[in-house]
Amino acid sequence: MPIDEIGTEIDPATLLPGVLPVSRFEEGPAGPELICEVLWVDHFGNCQLNVDPLEIIDLAAAGGEVVIQIGAGSASPDERIGVRVDAYDQIPAGRVGLVVDSSGLLSLAIARGSAAAELQLGDGIEVRIRSLADGDRGSGVVTSVQLAPRPGPEPGSR
Template sequence: MTHKYSTVSFLSDYGTRDEFVGVVKSVIYEIAPQCRVVDLTHDIEPFDVRAGSLSLARCVSYVASGVVLAVVDPGVGSSRRAVAVEVAEGKGVFVGPDNGLLAMAIALAGGAGRAVCLTNTEYHLSSPGETFAGRDIFAPVAAHLCNGVDLSELGEMIDPALLLPGVVPLPREEGGALHGEVTWVDRFGNCQLNIGPDEVTHFGEVLRVEIGSNLSGASVSREQVVRSLKIVRSYDALNGNLGLVVDSYGMLSLCVDRGSAATELNIGSGDLVVLSQLQEGDQNSTITTAVKIAPKR
């Protein structure tokens, strides 16, 4: 069954200083003037496929049915595949590079149905170079899908099981503690962890939180910081202090009421955070004095 779509939801690392986003949207409107383009974000850190993948995964439950166009593509112009992947029995299609960017969102949307490698240049723009696939391949393909072009016409059908997986950071249990990491720091300085509240209920309402060693690609090295933090459901329950909030995506986030946890703790995306039960000698309050704190960045 051929589908027509009315919405393209667009995520990229293009930023808004240059003309890239506007050009991509103009290409879409030229081919499919009836569709609307929703900007999810264009402020993914350049080349950060994992950050783009996590952002897309957070969005996917809320995007309109239709085409999802995602471009964080450090391998542009290389042998990496450009793909379109059908989900939810054709109610949606993901378009982007096959570099793991789409994987988590596709899984959350129910898994891949049909998948195609975008090899049919009839549905591309001619180009003087190969470094702007968002304009020359992904945008026209997204627009043609909105016009009712079937997935099978866009190129060579491929086994969706062979699409590159995403890099999903999972917490691990070790020595009675749960080792997780900061997956996202939002513009308010809230630090989302890859840990949900149900995973730490056995530790009690107030947890021991250790921040120290870095994972690969994390922010600057620091000496260990130890806090005892309470889990709450809203920012005002923190009373201006640091705590663990169950955020709008159902994950635990390090937060400061009307402040930045990232600044206070000197942490960033990728930093290791260890949650455990309070130990003897830990101060049983929502805030404890840090054992050692490195200078602010």
Template sequence: PHVSVIDLTHSIPPFDVRAGALALARSTAYLPEGVILAVVDPGVGTDRKAIAVEVAGGAGVFVAPDNGLIAPAVAIAGGAERAFHISNSDIVLSGAGGTFDGRDVFAPAAAYLCNGGAIEDLGPELDPSLLMPSAIPLPREEDDKVIAEVLWVDHFGNCQLNVGPDDLPFTWGPTISLTLPDTTEPGVTVVRSAQMAANFADIGGGIGLVVDSLGMYAVCLDRRSAAAELALDVGEQVVIAQGEDELVTTPVTFGR
């Protein structure tokens, strides 16, 4: 009863470890010291481990499944210093079945820590370097192109990519090309011209690549949904390349 509980969200799409990892990573810098309980666990009941990971000299502990869910947040917090396998039968519950580890394993472990219990009591120590890596994909370079992926689609239809300003050559722009899904033929891609813009108003009537409030590039349209109009969704591949400025042509009539 003496513990303050901050409820971040219960709105992560079912089974979506990556969405949970993104939400947690974006929140970590604003959380106070203490225990962070995170459960998005499609592998419940399997041999994946339940873990407690200590960060920041013991100021914080993440309690979660070892499936990459907490990897980005742990990195933001300075990296894993110690990790333990939550397996002490005196702490976890022996619930019926193996489908509700959030109740039977993770919540009791978090409560134990909040009551002053030692992290060492949860179970054997693990090598932090062997924990599952991030579920968030990294961009890659290929033939003078950057292969990106849509990480997040916000309420307005802006499509955040896994690419930040440091991931693109500084010589690129202002015109770039984006390889996107063809909105008329599923499974086919089309190359579209886009502008690197500072804000939505600068996009005009075309497609923009804008640095969003989290410091990542997002494919955007001005006052329209890029997700809806460009057939983009989470996990969709977007290929970015240097574009060519459109040529301005002037009709000329030759005399006879």
């Protein structure tokens, strides 16, 4: 087949390299925030971010915790405490993990679950990551509870 039958010839000088969105740091109310976005979601529901793992070293060391915010600018943004781990199997049950994926970028993942479904994430959605501050865990109030038998007649008596 002649090459001109395959398609229209284009000038190679007009070709541009593929461009990825660039993450950036901005000063937020609780300190520096890494502003990034979801590049794509894999079939497990892991959300690949446009973040080089070196970008979060100052926010959290391996095993360290960060605040992950989705929906910044909305009336009620969703904030989760995430943990930076070295492998998917290190993500604690029910927690959001930050793990380096097979492409060498940072991904959001949930142990035995879909981060995309749980966090309502998809391609192009903005995610903000910041260091965990003292006030991010809530008040830390402990309530004492005592369990006792239910009041009423003794068992076996009528």
